[in-house]
Amino acid sequence: MDGLIYLYGLIPAHESRERTLPSLKGFDGRGEIYTIPIGSITALVCNLDPHEYSEDSIKDKTNNDMEWLQEKAFHHHETVLKLSKMYTIIPLKFCTLYMNQTSLEKTVRDHEAKMMDTFELLTGNEEWNLKIYCDDELLKTKVSQNNPVLEAKRAEISELPKGKQFFEKKKLDKLLESELEEEKNKVSEKIHEHLKEFALKGNVKKTWGSNVTGRKDDMTWNGVYLIGDSKVEEFLGQIQQYEKDMKETGWRFEASGPWPAYHFSSFSK
Structure with a gap:
């Protein structure tokens, strides 16, 4: 799927199959969060309009609109916190964006072994x-x-x-x-x-x-x-x-x- 992707976190694929993702609103407040399976890892993401959330637009909002920044940072924090109570999650920083699904998939596959080691470390802790x-x-x-x-x-x-x-x-x-x-x-x-x-x-x-x-x-x-x-x-x-x-x-x-x-x-x- 083409289009801007906001990444909240990564979880083991088997946990994604075992536990249904709840209905959660995405970063823009309109779309919903969904999963992208990538081998043994599943990405928790939402889609964003690439024009509304361009790099320049986000930089401008982050530097000049404190109300927007607080609202979006709170959304990210609360969403990742909810997901962490359901899954073993590698949480991503606020505003981690990928230009398209292909870019995200390549990055995850390139780091898959390290991520699996991280899941092992985090499980039960x-x-x-x-x-x-x-x-x-x-x-x-x-x-x-x-x-x-x-x-x-x-x-x-x-x-x-x-x-x-x-x-x-x-x-x-x-x-x-x-x-x-x-x-x-x-x-x-x-x-x-x-x-x-x-x-x-x-x-x-x-x-x-x-x-x-x-x-x-x-x-x-x-x-x-x-x-x-x-x-x-x-x-x-x-x-x-x-x-x-x-x-x-x-x-x-x-x-x-x-x-x-x-x-x-x-x-x-």
Whole structure:
């Protein structure tokens, strides 16, 4: 079939035969999502008008129409999420387009062996996300009271003449900030390494600023984990224990999932 194709994801062909695809509206809100069998893999796609969704048109909408972008990104996310609850899916990024079915089929066949390995990795496993936040002021009190580097600096300052103490105390404030960041990283890394014991894989993502999260406390860690179904409850239980044990010193934990496995599957266009 000729015409522009929007690709949501790829699933094993046998799962497509075993489970009927539900009725889901496509990217343009008019057509429906359907399947294209390609050997041992099935593509989940919809058709788009090549003029309405040309490369220039999409670029213009993405850069200049925030309402359109939010609506379409939400559609993509929600659609892939629904499909991931039915199938073992390799999810594709927002606005993955092919000029025609022939182009899509060639690309899938060229990467078929790698995709089959990915399906094997994902089967029976779930992607979970953990964001760790910290109230700097609460943690700063603990760091300030129990840090040998800061204690040594305070002792050094106390031996100085009064005039020099003022400037050295300014340096002490900067040193405290540095030690605070080191403490946050050290604690977060230790937690991440522990949680990886429950997972097949664990990766670190970029943290988000407060302008994105809308929170007053800082995000100190953003991790993703691929976890076997049987280990999820234990994984979440450990996070709850961290929250209980560390709440008084300003730490907060936000686990979410399961999500489509964007971080543990890849597909090269």
